[in-house]
Each structure stands twice: as structure tokens, then as C-alpha cells.
Amino acid sequence: MTALASDAGCAKRGIVPILLCVVPFSQIPLDAYTPGLPQMVADLAADPAAMQNTVTAYMLGMSLALVPVGIASDTLGRRNVLLAGFAVLIAMSVACALATSAPLLLGLRFLQGIGGCTCLVVAYAVAADCFRGRELTAISGLLGAAWGLAPVLAPAAGGFIVELTSWRGVFVFIAVAAAVVAAIVMLLLPETLPAERRAPFDPRRTAGILRDALVRPGFLAFVLVFAAAASAQLAFGVVAPFFYQTGLGYSAAIYGLVALGLGGVNLAGELGCAHFARVVPARVTGFGAFALLVVGAAVLAVTGMAWGLDLASITIGGALVLGGCGVLCPMMYGMALGLFERDHGLIGGLISALCYLAVSGAMAITAVLPEATQAPIGWLYLGLCAIGGTLLAVSLPSAHHAAQS
Secondary structure: HHHHHHHHHHHHHOHHHHHHHHHHOOOOHHHHHHHHHHHHHHOOOOHHHHHOOOHHHHHHHHHHHHHHHHHHHHHHHHHHHHHHHHHHHHHHHHHHOOOOHHHHHHHHHHHHHHHHHHHHHHHHHHHHHHHOOHHHHHHHHHHHHHHHHHHHHHHHHHHHHHOOOOHHHHHHHHHHHHHHHHHHHHHHHHOOHHHHHOOOOOOHHHHHHHHHHHHOHHHHHHHHHHHHHHHHHEEEEEEEHHHHHHOOOOOHHHHHHHHHHHHHHHHHHHHHHHHHHHOOOHHHHHHHHHHHHHHHHHHHHHHHHHOOOHHHHHHHHHHHHHHHHHHHHHHHHHHHOOOOOOOOHHHHHHHHHHHHHHHHHHHHHHHHHOOOOHHHHHHHHHHHHHHHHHHHHHHHHHHHHHHOO
């Protein structure tokens, strides 16, 4: 079968709608249960830091599994690895719903992250199997939008589920929804990587590719800016429930609606990145988004020190931060991946793995920050801005020169 025929066959079988259902399940388990964090603290007799670290545990599981899962899908086939990942995700979601202690929940969340990462890595690999050129770029944009919808809708849905049932109900919902999508994959998704196109695992070649990537000029700078923006984005999702619910006294459902609006701002940034990348120089887009992040961080830090928790200050500062992160995250990921002409699956796994490892560290810091005001998270953001701004100043010109060459 020719590549062209394979592409046509994949498209006729409706592969894109299936992938649009798969991709969000890397993110849904990360965001859907956050409105239940204050309730989990009480139910499991744990401190807030331990419950916030359940986010860190999930991301750590993802980050450590991204590269191995990508290699496994190249060796064993996309469909088999994806179904195995869904099986882990479903089983660990049910186990999380039944967890009776914070340490047990932390371990289960780590394993849940391993299952969730397959939905991200394998979905993009399947798209690359079936599409080429501009068509692949368009499909990647659709997958990015589907991924971006998860942090917009999941906290809002999770807030209402917590109100109607409990935080355990959110994990049951994740398990049931994942089982439905897994059934769709099993029944309708063809294997897009035939046996003759699979690559036997070669540790030397893989190590060489990873080594070359890490020393490629600009690569680590782009990845670290991506990690700083992703850290800022996810940190707000972890502390916001305590600001709005514990500090200001709003219900989980009300917080879910606020999270829906803030997630919409983040999604607008992601969609804006796709538009501005075509018409605005990278340096202008990058520093424009960075300016939003700096202003939002300053609003949170200054208002927190001046008058403490305040609905308008937290919401406005958070919206500015999330809008800037919405632009920077896909922009930096795309520029890092664009430095390479082949092995995009492995390189993409490396980018995501490095990012999630860095984010896991940032989440551990976030978990121990005082939550009496929004000032500490604002100062954390300003620290991330100092790192990100320096790297942007160094890396964006090198990206311009690389594009010219």
C-alpha cells in the first residue's frame, strides 16, 4: 500500500474524530478533580500540600512515561499501546475513587499519569502516520484545540460533579468516559503503523537522537520557556480552588464556572497563537504574550500584599497569566519541534517529558506556598518570568536565523 493510499484510507475511516476524542484524556484527569481538592483534604484527613501534590504525581507519571511510550508505539504499533494506556487510565481512575489515604492516592495518580500520557503521544503519532505536509499541520492544530478544551471544560464539569456527588464521583466519571472512548478506539481505529514500517528498538540510535536534540542550539531554551509557561498555567489551577472556595467561601460549582471563564481565556490564547504565528514575527508574538504574563503576575503579587484575597484581583491577574501562557505553550512547543526534520515522535516525547519534569518541580513548590493571599503565587510567577524572559531574549533571535538557513 502506498503512503497516499494509506492516508486516504485513514481519512475515510474517520480517524480525525477518534483522535479528537482521545487527546483530551491526557489532560482531563489533571483538571477535572481540582474543584474537589478542598473536600479531599477533609475526607482523607490530609493537609492541602499533600492533596495539591496529587497533581504533581500525575504529571511526574506522565513525564517519565512519554519517551518510553513513544518508543513502544514505534515498535509494537499505535493501537495496541493506546489500548494498553487506556486500560491503565481506567483502572487507576477507579482505584483513585476508592482511595482511603493520601499516600495511596499519590501512588495511584502517578500510575494514572502513565496511562494518560499515551493519549497524547500516540494520538499525534497516529496523525503523523496518516497525514503529511499542510494536512498534518491542520490536523495538529485541531488536536491542539481539543487538548486545550480539556482545561476549559473539565474543571467546570468537575465542580458540578463534586456538588452532586463528591470528589470520588469525578474519578468515576473519568473512568466511565475513558471506557467509552477506549471502546470507540477498539471498534473503529485501524492500526496506522503496519508491521513492515515498525522500527525495532535500538538503544544506541535512540540515545544518539536524544543527545543530538539536547545540544541543538535553541532547543533547551524553547523547552524551558514552554515549561515555565506550563508551570504558571497549571499552578493556578492547583491553588485557585483554595482561593475561591476556602478563602472566599464560594461553592465548588461557582468555582467551576469561574474556571470555565479562565479556561476560555487560556484557550483564546492558544487559538490566537495559531493566528499570530502566520502574520506576526515570532519575537513580537513571544514578547507580547510574555508581557501579559508579567502584568498578571504583578497584579497577583501587588494586590495580595496590599489587601489580601480579592475576587476581582485574583480573576483579572489569573486571566492575564493564563492568556499569556495560552500563547507561549504551543508557540514554544512548535518552535522546538520545528528545529528537526525527522523523528518527530521521539522528539515530541522528549519535549513533553522535559516540560512535565520541570512542571512537576514547580508544582511541588506551589504545594507548599502559603494560601492566605495570592501574593506568593504572584511572586512565583515573577520568578518564572525572570527565567522565561531571559531565555526568550536569547532563543527567539536564534530561531529567526535557523528559519532563514
